[in-house]
Amino acid sequence: MSLVIIAPSKNNKAYWQKRLEEELKARGEDVKVEIWPEVENADKVLMAVTWKHPQESLYAYPHLKVVSSMGAGVDHILKDEHLPLHWHIVRIVDEQLTRGMSNYLLAAVLNYHKQMYHYYELQKTHSWGYSETPEVELQPGILGLGELGTDIALKLKGLGFKVSGYSRTPKDIMGISTYAGEDELETFLQQTNMLICLLPLTKNTRDYLNIEFFRKCKKGTYLINVARGSHLVEEDLITALDQGLLSGATLDVFRQEPLPKEHPFWDHPKVFITPHIASVTNPDAAIPQVAENYVRMLHNKPLLNKIDRTAGY
Amino acid sequence: MSLVIIAPSKNNKAYWQKRLEEELKARGEDVKVEIWPEVENADKVLMAVTWKHPQESLYAYPHLKVVSSMGAGVDHILKDEHLPLHWHIVRIVDEQLTRGMSNYLLAAVLNYHKQMYHYYELQKTHSWGYSETPEVELQPGILGLGELGTDIALKLKGLGFKVSGYSRTPKDIMGISTYAGEDELETFLQQTNMLICLLPLTKNTRDYLNIEFFRKCKKGTYLINVARGSHLVEEDLITALDQGLLSGATLDVFRQEPLPKEHPFWDHPKVFITPHIASVTNPDAAIPQVAENYVRMLHNKPLLNKIDRTAGY
Numbered sequence: 001m002s003l004v005i006i007a008p009s010k011n012n013k014a015y016w017q018k019r020l021e022e023e024l025k026a027r028g029e030d031v032k033v034e035i036w037p038e039v040e041n042a043d044k045v046l047m048a049v050t051w052k053h054p055q056e057s058l059y060a061y062p063h064l065k066v067v068s069s070m071g072a073g074v075d076h077i078l079k080d081e082h083l084p085l086h087w088h089i090v091r092i093v094d095e096q097l098t099r100g101m102s103n104y105l106l107a108a109v110l111n112y113h114k115q116m117y118h119y120y121e122l123q124k125t126h127s128w129g130y131s132e133t134p135e136v137e138l139q140p141g142i143l144g145l146g147e148l149g150t151d152i153a154l155k156l157k158g159l160g161f162k163v164s165g166y167s168r169t170p171k172d173i174m175g176i177s178t179y180a181g182e183d184e185l186e187t188f189l190q191q192t193n194m195l196i197c198l199l200p201l202t203k204n205t206r207d208y209l210n211i212e213f214f215r216k217c218k219k220g221t222y223l224i225n226v227a228r229g230s231h232l233v234e235e236d237l238i239t240a241l242d243q244g245l246l247s248g249a250t251l252d253v254f255r256q257e258p259l260p261k262e263h264p265f266w267d268h269p270k271v272f273i274t275p276h277i278a279s280v281t282n283p284d285a286a287i288p289q290v291a292e293n294y295v296r297m298l299h300n301k302p303l304l305n306k307i308d309r310t311a312g313y
Numbered sequence: 314m315s316l317v318i319i320a321p322s323k324n325n326k327a328y329w330q331k332r333l334e335e336e337l338k339a340r341g342e343d344v345k346v347e348i349w350p351e352v353e354n355a356d357k358v359l360m361a362v363t364w365k366h367p368q369e370s371l372y373a374y375p376h377l378k379v380v381s382s383m384g385a386g387v388d389h390i391l392k393d394e395h396l397p398l399h400w401h402i403v404r405i406v407d408e409q410l411t412r413g414m415s416n417y418l419l420a421a422v423l424n425y426h427k428q429m430y431h432y433y434e435l436q437k438t439h440s441w442g443y444s445e446t447p448e449v450e451l452q453p454g455i456l457g458l459g460e461l462g463t464d465i466a467l468k469l470k471g472l473g474f475k476v477s478g479y480s481r482t483p484k485d486i487m488g489i490s491t492y493a494g495e496d497e498l499e500t501f502l503q504q505t506n507m508l509i510c511l512l513p514l515t516k517n518t519r520d521y522l523n524i525e526f527f528r529k530c531k532k533g534t535y536l537i538n539v540a541r542g543s544h545l546v547e548e549d550l551i552t553a554l555d556q557g558l559l560s561g562a563t564l565d566v567f568r569q570e571p572l573p574k575e576h577p578f579w580d581h582p583k584v585f586i587t588p589h590i591a592s593v594t595n596p597d598a599a600i601p602q603v604a605e606n607y608v609r610m611l612h613n614k615p616l617l618n619k620i621d622r623t624a625g626y
Binding site for chain 1: 429471
């Protein structure tokens with residue numbers, strides 16, 4: 001039996017290999033962990049641990065049962081529409097990833113609220129910009145109420161903001177006004193002027209943030225996207241900013257990464273860019289979960305953090 | 314009977330006057346509110362509501378009983394060492410001021426943690442600065458555990474940071490490691506690499522943040538001062554930054570405000586300046602407290618938020 005890591009873009013695969021073998025041994029399983037494309041015996045591979053793998057690479061393993069993402073997202077796995085139904089797809093739930101994401105989002109929200117970049121620029125000209133203008137009341141709205149969305153919703157609520165949340169299926173979160181389904185989208189958008197996108201990427205949410213969506217937002221809404229680049233129709237955001245439908249955006253994810261040098265976002269005065277650093281999965285949190293799922297698979301026990309293939313997350 | 318507002322630098326005194334008269338009327342008291350220096354009958358003044366008043370101005374009122382700050386700080390009142398002991402000094406406790414302060418501090422802490430200004434600069438050169446370097450573990454330490462210090466301590470704790478706090482007298486705050494008195498200062502400083510100054514300004518805390526203090530800090534500690542400019546010996550901060558004792562500073566308060574155009578802080582690469590905007594008292598929260606204290610004074614009831622004259626806060 002073996003397990004294969006398929007993650008061409010990751011530079012810490014040797015670390016994953018070593019630590020995975022240790023974690024499996026600690027669970028009584030002597031399993032060989034291989035790194036694609038160097039696989040000794042394709043027949044023995046029962047589980048693949050992947051990050052942005054070449055789509056066809058998974059089909060080399062006739063006995064494959066489980067495909068695990070190396071992070072929270074599974075869109076790189078599910079984008080293959082012909083994925084065999086008997087493969088179980090699992091993902092990582094990492095408390096530190098959640099904390100890191102919420103810390104990034106709090107910085108983004110509060111920098112806008114407190115105008116920190118405005119003061120950062122004023123300092124360069126030795127300008128004292130004291131003002132008693134009251135702060136604009138922020139009404140954060142969270143698109144997507146999974147692990148990450150729920151965490152930031154509760155933290156913003158804890159800071160005293162009036163928080164709303166929107167999800168595909170109804171959710172009940174203490175102190176948060178929640179909305180669900182297409183019927184309630186417009187009501188949700190009228191409660192918010194600071195929109196945080198934490199949706200999973202599925203065929204229903206691809207291109208979700210488009211000009212029609214922005215026209216439904218309250219005028220001057222600020223957008224933060226930390227989910228996936230493909231949620232956002234990038235040229236529509238520029239139109240929405242230039243027409244004043246939105247007041248600005250903080251973006252950590254893009255349709256093409258690294259963001260191409262000539263992309264109009266770089267120089268747009270209302271767009272703040274970070275290079276997909278909002279939060280990264282900590283291998284030390286992820287590896288024991290992968291090992292645990294390998295053992296569960298061997299013993300036909302329920303897998304941790306298994307994806308609902310129909311919902312896509 | 315009357316009440317006088319002495320606040321030469323404030324431009325909203327007419328609003329205070331109107332709203333204070335309304336709040337007093339709502340409490341059954343028909344009180345004239347005057348604005349210094351236009352006071353009709355100095356004999357009738359029982360209470361002064363002040364912000365950075367000229368020191369001698371209070372002595373014009375022979376029947377003065379209560380001096381109220383218009384904000385949370387009372388250092389502008391207590392700096393007069395000859396203040397008659399029979400004057401009661403009160404201050405404002407404003408939940409919104411506390412929230413605003415914590416929001417500013419969270420932005421400052423998380424901007425350092427997440428290197429947001431680094432990415433802000435990278436964007437200007439169209440540079441994609443993706444990095445998987447793990448974040449430095451932040452250990453926030455709060456100097457001063459009053460209303461504001463306790464609030465930010467608990468909020469940082471809620472984000473998963475290991476938080477320590479230091480105060481003159483021992484405090485017990487759930488989940489926070491607290492230290493008190495001179496004996497425990499060095500132990501406290503060894504637990505922290507992100508120091509937030511929220512001390513009251515008293516004769517004991519003036520010039521508190523000086524080179525001797527910085528030498529006791531963990532090497533590379535980051536400093537945030539949002540209390541008063543006079544807590545910090547400004548030239549000592551520059552020495553500490555240039556010698557690498559501290560890694561950087563975010564400052565909202567200064568010994569002279571506005572900060573003089575030629576001050577070395579403006580161009581120091583490790584200093585981020587904001588113009589005393591971290592948080593301002595909301596008049597609509599403060600005015601009812603002042604009215605309430607006026608009525609309590611008339612009926613010899615205990616005053617709200619009275620200062621301990623010996624402690625100085």
